[in-house]
Amino acid sequence: MTKNFDAQSLRDFARAMFLSAGLREDDAALVAGDLVKANLRGVDSHGVSRIPMYLERLRRGLVNPQPTVHVSKVAGAVAHVDGDNGMGFIASDVAMNAACDIAGEMGIGLAGVHRSTHFGMGACYALRAIERGYISLIFTNSSPAIPMWGGRTTFLGASPIAAGIPGGKHPPYVMDMAMTVIARGKIRLAAMKGDPIPEGLALDVEGVPTTDAAKAFEGVCLPFGGVKGSVLGTLMDLMSGVLTGANFGGDVKSLYFDHSGPQNVGHLFFALRPDLFMSLTDFGARMDDFYGRIKELPRAAGVDEIMLPGEPEARREVERLRDGIPVTDNVIADLTAEGARVGIDFPRALAAA
Template identity: 40%
Template sequence: MTPQTNAATAMSEHDLISLGTRAFQGLGLPQADAEDVAKVLVLADLFGLSTHGLSRIESYGDRLKVGGINPTAQVSVNAVASAIRLVDGDNGVGPLVGMHALRAAMEAAKACGVGVAFARGSNHFGPISPYSLIAAEAGFASIIGSNATTTIAPWGGSDARLGNSPIGFGVPNPGGQPFLLDMAMSVVARAKIRNALKQGAAIPDTWATDKDGRATTDPKAALDGFLLPVGGHKGYGLALMVDLFAGLLSNAAYLTHVKSWVDAPDEPQNLGHFFILIDTSVLGSTAWLTDRMNDFASILHGSPAVEADKPVIVPGEIELKKLARHRAEGFVPDPAVLAQLQECAALTK
């Protein structure tokens, strides 16, 4: 049996990854694959993105148990051109497929200056910022995206035809903090609405509509309805572009072809992802990039704040500050998540 951890005790990144690895091993993943998954989800938690962190043991675990996700996926990478890789995830856990695709794109970019990986046969792969950070720390600028289960109606439509497809950008800073932008195409992620439902809280009426397309503050009605895209018709267009790259070009499912993990948990989703990486070392020295990145940030920081206690920030600063704090002080997992991790880890042979 795995020893029980005091729920009130902060855990180190190493211990969180170790526990997460054992938990996913308990769900049937080989150790190396389980560690890939755990590293992505732990980074999400340390960033403060708890809805996409180790709490995903519940939804991933449910689908692993009913055969909706392949625990022993044989992820394959095919180099179809010098700078392009096609990744078949074999219906593996999303972060596992994501890490294979990231490494494939990094390898191609190191060889060619630019590398692109299209992944198919995948599932929910967590937030984008962990992949962007890993790429940035290795010197790569990145554009990364994934498609998702349909939760948004086409602009002017009355039923869900496209997903809340996330996209992220990253630019490294060898002598400072990288730029990290991680955003979904809706005003908020469905996970935030699910959390509001669990807590019995209302939501802002700008987040979603009910099934009839009317704005609602009821999270239950919102989950039965549609998410609202950020920026109206512009967000709708961006969501379509992400799905074209992540789903259509990768030969994965797209739009309504994507299976719902809620309605059909035992069926493969065949989600797609794309990773576009640029090796910044071919553009200039690390000193050159550091100077420009720090100047870029200082121009923004120098803008007088409208509210004194809310200074201008660069995307990624809040998450990176939380990451640094959690790495120094440890992270306290949600007791329910911790208990589930320990329960799954106890199954490890």
């Protein structure tokens, strides 16, 4: 069962919870905003359900609540960002903005991050770059979730890739996808609800295919597209981990199961000015032309409309801002309990329609 909640009430709750864990005012608001943004866009696996897990790592001293994020210019168009083991949202916000700043001057900007943690929904950073008028490409590595092709143990992370391209009069292109068949967080949500998962998504700890979400979450997620997903996952780890100085090759610590030390996740943020090869007006017109062409394509059976990547999520955000964000009863119970620990009330649900 689910109940619907006003987005601002969830932001206020999340912000208060992170303030109680020692985050600075601006940082707590940033993290809260990004988590609720994920819920608004329908990416509930990366939304407020993750608050207890983040708080646990903060309580254990594995995440620095008030990091000093340091940005070093290492080449004309490149910055290196030290996240100081703070929340990945914070270092990543700094890095995406640094990449955009450099791109404004140089045409293209690159920021590599090390000593970071899980950074939430990758689309948040693509949307930030779009708001500033830039094309973006975002890489990250993560804790082991999928095998190298041919292996049966976890080695590579789900390691999503995200990208954003500003539109003209029509919606922008926003892509955000993990290297797993589905995001590992969605398997976690299914496990929390006691729901099964479809075949072909995961193996249990013995390397046996399973539809049990709990066993799948403890086991191995399978890469999308078989060997192609594994190859892309390898690229994410090499570029985000090896290149930036972060952990790599199975060394990124699990958010959920490994409390032995900081994660040291690595990220890579590219920003590009869209007016490098033509005027911004011409670029916007070409994006509008592209959008118009896909809307006129012949549709497959059962398809009502062909949409640009990011368009379904943008529409869902409009709906959820109007009708509220659905939160499952088990997540409500977890968040209510977390709030009770520090004397913060979980908000009331919206009245049923």
